[in-house]
Amino acid sequence: MTSETILSIEPFQVPVNPDGTFKCFGQGTSGTVTRAIDSRTGNYIALKAIPVQLREQDRENVIQQLQNLYSCQHPCVTEFLGCAFYPARSSILIACEYMDLKSFKDMMTLGGAFPEEVVGYASSRLLDALVYLHRERKMIHRDIKPSNLLMNSKGQVKICDFGMSTQLANTLDPAHTWVGSTTYMSPERISGLQYVWNSDIWSLGISLAEVATGTFPYSDPGRRLELVELLDRIVDEDPPTLPETFSPEFRDFVSQMLVKRAEQRPHAEMLIGHPFVVLHGNADISQWLQQAATAMTSQSPST
Structure with a gap:
């Protein structure tokens, strides 16, 4: 420097x-x-x-x-x-x-979709973080999305940017406060209901489906959805599902996170024991991390 x-x-x-x-x-x-x-x-x-x-x-x-x-x-x-x-x-x-690997969004932009075992490895840690925030800190994240899920070349996976939308809403400039990303927001929030603990689970499910497929689950090939149309689809349509090219365990894991009725959607501690998380929680992702680090280095600033 x-x-x-x-x-x-x-x-x-x-x-x-x-x-x-x-x-x-x-x-x-x-x-x-x-x-x-x-x-x-x-x-x-x-x-x-x-x-x-x-x-x-x-x-x-x-x-x-x-x-x-x-x-x-x-x-x-x-x-x-x-x-x-x-x-x-x-x-x-x-x-x-x-x-040093920045966010899931950055890594997906550089390297494409994540392998299924990497998603499972990350899910184990992200759910652990949500259990901590929900149970110990009594805090709902409110803005889970790929750009707020981070990783480094050591294989550490971490959540950032939590809780800001309500904590400082009365003091920060309304034009710049963190109110949550609408496209990852749960159906109950779009409908005007209060956040609940497992609103974060819906957002995580959408995020994991996106990084696994390389495409936002509500994308419409060939055209750009208007925001109002997108929100209507989230509220009115059946939730997205993963293609059959993915394992049954992964497809079931995502389907459980994307249950539309909040009272039927599992909490983070319930999902930690899901077969998909158990299967990949200790996966060896070292080779993928090396590839991601090489891609990131080639794009890094000179500072």
Whole structure:
């Protein structure tokens, strides 16, 4: 990083563009992510910048809320390293551990659909994370989607960006708050009902079906669905199913997650013992990880 223009935002060293904006490592609905360095350790970190409009008297309260929200201790939830308000860009900065393979969405874009055993391996860890969030933290994620499911070259799988939609809805700029991605939202939420614990399970099922097939389950070949039509389909049609080219265990696993009636949909702890998860939870995915890392390296920024 010695050749880069570096902005010091203690304790982080952040690469910036000539105009002073952060170099974009990833783009989400709520902000941009840049790869920075933690000056305390010399390690890479992921620094998310969320544009906000905050009164000065609200800043300390929002930062405290974020610290409380992200103070999770679980191997399948991204480690929180700190947050701050950055006045120069009117942004909240959230620092988390760096995952070198980025998100499932990034990996799918570079390498195509995931092999079934990789999906099973990941499912075991993602369900473990949801059990922790739901049972121990009493927290619903509300925005499960491929871009919020991360992996690194060590084979660690982690969830990020949880809980923001309701925690800070009254203080963050409504144009930039995290309200959940509508296309992955459960039928009960689209219908205007409250989130329940297993609303996250529907979103996970849609996400896993997408990364396994390489296609969003509600895609309509040859044309782009309008949002209203898509939402109507999620609420009114039978849920998606996996093609018969996949194993019976995987197809059953996804079908259980995509039960439309929330009261009949299993919770995360019920799915951990599913035969598909048990079969692949300890799979050796090292060769696939090497291929993913090679693809990611070829696309990585120079920072």
